[in-house]
Amino acid sequence: MEKIFQKISLSSASLVFVILIGIFITLFNASKPAIDEFGFNFITDARWNEEVPLDDAKKAPASVEINLDDMDFASNDEILLDDDMLLDESGDDDILFDEEDSQTKTVYGGLIPIVGTLLTTAIALAFALPIAMGIAVFLAEIAPKNISHPVGIAIELLAAIPSIIFGMWGLYYFAPIVADLVGGYQVSLLTAGLVLGIMILPFMAAITRDSMNTTPDVLKESAYAMGATKFEVIKDIIFPYSKVGIIGSIILALGRALGETMAVAFLIGSIFSLPQAINDPTISIPVAMANNFGEASGLGESSLFYLALILFVISFGVISFAKLYFLKGAK
Amino acid sequence: MVMSIEKFSFTYAGASAPSLKNINMEIAKNKITSLIGPSGCGKSTLLRSMNRIHDLYPGNKYDGKIKLLNEDSGKMENILDIKKENDFINLRQKVGMIFQKPTPFPMSIFDNIAYGLKIAGIKNKTEIADRVEQALKDGALYKEVHDRLNKSAMGLSGGQQQRLCIARAVAVKPEILLFDEPTSALDPISTAAIEELIVELKKDVSIAIVTHNMQQASRISVYTAFMYLGDLVEFDKTENIFLNPKEKQTEDYITGRFG
Numbered sequence: 001m002e003k004i005f006q007k008i009s010l011s012s013a014s015l016v017f018v019i020l021i022g023i024f025i026t027l028f029n030a031s032k033p034a035i036d037e038f039g040f041n042f043i044t045d046a047r048w049n050e051e052v053p054l055d056d057a058k059k060a061p062a063s064v065e066i067n068l069d070d071m072d073f074a075s076n077d078e079i080l081l082d083d084d085m086l087l088d089e090s091g092d093d094d095i096l097f098d099e100e101d102s103q104t105k106t107v108y109g110g111l112i113p114i115v116g117t118l119l120t121t122a123i124a125l126a127f128a129l130p131i132a133m134g135i136a137v138f139l140a141e142i143a144p145k146n147i148s149h150p151v152g153i154a155i156e157l158l159a160a161i162p163s164i165i166f167g168m169w170g171l172y173y174f175a176p177i178v179a180d181l182v183g184g185y186q187v188s189l190l191t192a193g194l195v196l197g198i199m200i201l202p203f204m205a206a207i208t209r210d211s212m213n214t215t216p217d218v219l220k221e222s223a224y225a226m227g228a229t230k231f232e233v234i235k236d237i238i239f240p241y242s243k244v245g246i247i248g249s250i251i252l253a254l255g256r257a258l259g260e261t262m263a264v265a266f267l268i269g270s271i272f273s274l275p276q277a278i279n280d281p282t283i284s285i286p287v288a289m290a291n292n293f294g295e296a297s298g299l300g301e302s303s304l305f306y307l308a309l310i311l312f313v314i315s316f317g318v319i320s321f322a323k324l325y326f327l328k329g330a331k
Numbered sequence: 332m333v334m335s336i337e338k339f340s341f342t343y344a345g346a347s348a349p350s351l352k353n354i355n356m357e358i359a360k361n362k363i364t365s366l367i368g369p370s371g372c373g374k375s376t377l378l379r380s381m382n383r384i385h386d387l388y389p390g391n392k393y394d395g396k397i398k399l400l401n402e403d404s405g406k407m408e409n410i411l412d413i414k415k416e417n418d419f420i421n422l423r424q425k426v427g428m429i430f431q432k433p434t435p436f437p438m439s440i441f442d443n444i445a446y447g448l449k450i451a452g453i454k455n456k457t458e459i460a461d462r463v464e465q466a467l468k469d470g471a472l473y474k475e476v477h478d479r480l481n482k483s484a485m486g487l488s489g490g491q492q493q494r495l496c497i498a499r500a501v502a503v504k505p506e507i508l509l510f511d512e513p514t515s516a517l518d519p520i521s522t523a524a525i526e527e528l529i530v531e532l533k534k535d536v537s538i539a540i541v542t543h544n545m546q547q548a549s550r551i552s553v554y555t556a557f558m559y560l561g562d563l564v565e566f567d568k569t570e571n572i573f574l575n576p577k578e579k580q581t582e583d584y585i586t587g588r589f590g
Contacts, residue, residue, distance in 0.1 A: 144389065218430050221384055222496065225428035226447040226503060227420040236446065240437040 027312055031305035033298075034108065042306055045109025048272040048288075049300060054103040108303035110310060112272050116189065116284040117311065119275070120264060121257040123193025124200055128253065131197075132204035133246075137234055139205070140212035152209065159202035167266030170195035175267060184279030187269040192284070195267055196260055200253035207252065211245020212238050251322045258315050261286035285311045333507055333537045334358040334381065335407060337396040341373075341380055344390025349561065350376050353395070356556050356566045358507060360400075363529065363538045365552035365569070367545060369584065372558040374541045378509050381539065382426035383410060383419065399425065402506060424451060427500035427536075431512040433492030435484035440476050443484045443495055447503040462502055469535075470498025471528050490521025497528060501536070508532065510540040514547065526551055545585065549573050557581045 028035075038045065135155065139148045174195060175186040182190060215238045223233045239246070269281020270291055283291075285307050296304055334357060341351040351373045358364050358381075366374040376385075385391045398407035399422070410422055424447075436443050444463045453459055463480075467473040472494045476487070484495055493513060500508055510529065514522040529538060530551055542548050548555050549569055556566040557580075565572060565581045576582045583589055 216434070218432060219434045219436070221387065222428065222430055222434040223436065223446075224387055225382060225384055225423050226450065226500065227424040228446075228450050229416065229420065232450050236438075237436055243437075 024309075024312065027305055027309040031302055031309050034302040034306040037299060038108065038303075038306075042108070042110050042303070043114060043310065044111055045107065046111040046274050047107045047109045048112060050107050051104045052107050054105055106299060108300060108306075110285075110303070110307050112274050113283050113285040113288040113307055114310060114314075115274065116268060116282040117258060117286070117314070119189055119282075120193045120196055120268065120284055121254065123190065123278070124196035124257045125250070125254065127194055127197035128201045128204055129250070132201050132208060132249070132253075135201075135205040136208035136212055137238075139209045141230065141234055141238065152206070155202045155205050159206065163199060163260060163263040164266075166195055166199050167263035170263060171266045179279075182279050184277065185269065185281050187267055187281050188279040189268065189275050189282055190278045192264045192268040195263055196257050199260065199263060200257050203256065204249045204253045207249035208242070208246050211242035211249070214245070215241045247322060247325075251319055254318055254322075255315055258311065258318070259286055261290050265290055332357050333360045333400045334539075335396075335398045336377075336381075337398070339377075339380070339393070339395035339397055341376055341385070341394070342392040343376075344388065344392075349392075349394075351380075352561050354563045356563060358537050358539050359554060360537050361533050361535075362554060363533055363540060363552040364554040364556065365548035366539065366541045366556045366558060367543075367548050367584075368558035368564075369589070370543075371560075373561045374556075374558050375511055377558070378511055378539060378541050379428075381410075381507070381509055382423050382428055383413065384423075384428060386419065400506070424503050425505055426507045426509060427503065427505035428509045429493070429496055429500055429511065429513045432516050433489055433496055435487065435492045435495055438484065439481045440484045440487070440495065441480040444499045444502050447499055451503055466498040466502035469501045469532070470494045471524065471531075472498055488521070490517050490524060493517060493521065493525060494528060497525070497532070501532065505536055507537045507539065510538065510542075512541050512543060515543055522547075545573075557584060559584070 034042065135151075139152055139155075143151065170191060171187070175191045178188075178191045178194060179186040184190075219241065220233050220237055223237045228236070264284050265287045268284055268287055270283050270287055271281055272283055272288075273281070275282040288307060289304050292300070292304060336354050336356050339351060339354040340349045342349040354377060356364075366377060368374050379385050380393065381397060385393075393411045395411070396409045397411055399410050400406075401408050413419055413422060436446060438446070441463055444466050445459050448459050448462055453462075464473065467476065472491060475491060476495075484492065487495060493516075497508075497513075513529075514525050517525065526547065529540065532538065540548075540552065552569045554566070555569040555572040557564045557572060557576075557578075559580055565576060565578045567577070571577075572581060573585055576585060
């Protein structure tokens with residue numbers, strides 16, 4: 001009996017690893033053609049689903065670097081074509097007209113969705129972090145019980161709203177407001193990031209509040225007993241004490257923000273264009289996958305898997321880094 | 332006399348009956364006064380009233396007077412009148428407190444002690460360093476930790492942590508130090524070290540100590556108050572309480588018949 005129980009619990013625990021490794025291998029296998037084709041240049045290549053002459057494809061990274069430098073001059077969405085024209089001494093027009101004759105191939109690069117994902121997540125965190133800390137401090141330390149309890153419940157309810165509802169609300173009500181205030185497009189990096197921030201807010205606030213509540217009363221009392229003010233106790237005692245929980249809440253929020261698909265799909269604009277300003281539309285990795293899987297085949301499909309692999313590695317990397325970082329800090 | 336408690340009653344928030352009833356006693360200057368009594372008699376509640384740490388939680392009710400000597404004017408001022416946060420901070424810098432469990436802050440040994448100085452508004456780095464060193468010496472901890480002041484205070488032993496807390500309280504130069512069963516979580520050797528330290532400290536501060544340990548009270552204190560069920564049964568010189576108690580209840584408790 002004892003042995004069976006041990007085996008069952010062992011296999012449940014190892015199942016996690018099996019699934020994790022299994023997903024990684026699947027993603028890797030499916031993206032193999034794209035990896036073979038584009039290698040690591042995929043990450044820095046901003047061209048997605050573009051026809052280029054065969055011998056030009058290998059120059060991709062160089063062209064992109066120039067492209068990044070020239071960003072200020074480029075004003076439209078077709079920077080990349082412009083660049084190709086600048087670079088390609090034989091002339092771009094020929095290629096466009098003589099597709100059948102000259103040998104071309106389709107190039108896929110992940111730079112735009114990768115940048116889109118990282119930027120929306122960064123905006124979301126920058127927006128949500130201070131507000132979440134404010135909410136948590138208020139609930140844990142300042143509000144009387146009869147207020148902190150209902151507000152706490154309201155925040156947990158906010159966490160339960162499905163993301164598509166955030167997406168619709170964001171598109172119809174929030175995006176026009178943002179566009180009015182900041183200018184530019186209604187669907188943009190900024191609106192997507194802000195709505196994403198609102199979505200991760202309740203997680204961060206609730207977990208941070210819970211970890212602040214674990215600060216022993218006697219520790220707070222001994223700071224007050226030395227003449228500390230409420231602000232000083234919060235800043236010097238409660239924050240350091242609940243640091244691990246706060247970082248944990250940030251990691252969880254980060255994980256959700258990186259992978260969020262539906263709400264971002266509504267709000268980011270879903271076009272493959274490198275954003276020049278914070279209120280430009282662009283695309284993120286999950287949105288690129290959701291939008292393009294239906295039609296994708298061959299190298300395109302494999303490139304989407306490559307993007308998925310990159311997202312997997314980013315999420316995994318961020319979480320392991322944070323874990324290692326604060327495990328080290330805890331010792 | 333640095334503190335006098337007159338007709339003091341205390342009711343916890345939501346409680347129907349007061350937890351302390353009509354307490355009259357005083358804390359003598361540069362002497363150790365101990366509060367003894369069985370669990371739940373209100374001795375910690377009384378101690379926690381003396382720097383109004385109860386006020387961190389809403390709804391508690393005070394009655395009567397607790398007067399604290401103002402060393403500048405020489406007058407006794409009622410601390411129960413305090414309403415402004417600044418005055419609370421002032422009070423708690425004058426009346427420090429040591430708790431049952433060591434409560435090192437989550438920072439380095441140096442910063443733990445410098446903390447009180449910093450929030451008291453001292454900015455001069457050399458002054459802070461000097462006072463931290465002096466406080467560590469006062470807390471009988473300097474020899475053990477002088478080479479690792481920048482290490483986390485969490486790495487110290489329980490007894491060392493408690494001495495750190497005492498040093499931290501001493502650093503801000505309080506007039507009164509309140510000890511709430513400071514040795515009940517410690518082994519006998521650490522306890523002896525803390526007792527020795529408390530006796531040493533009375534040169535500079537007046538001390539009130541709550542203890543479960545009657546031997547401790549008889550060893551270190553000059554005055555002793557025996558409390559039972561929220562009443563102050565007897566308050567007298569320690570030798571009278573232990574050798575010649577006036578009240579039957581005190582005698583029963585001292586001789587171990589209950590408690």
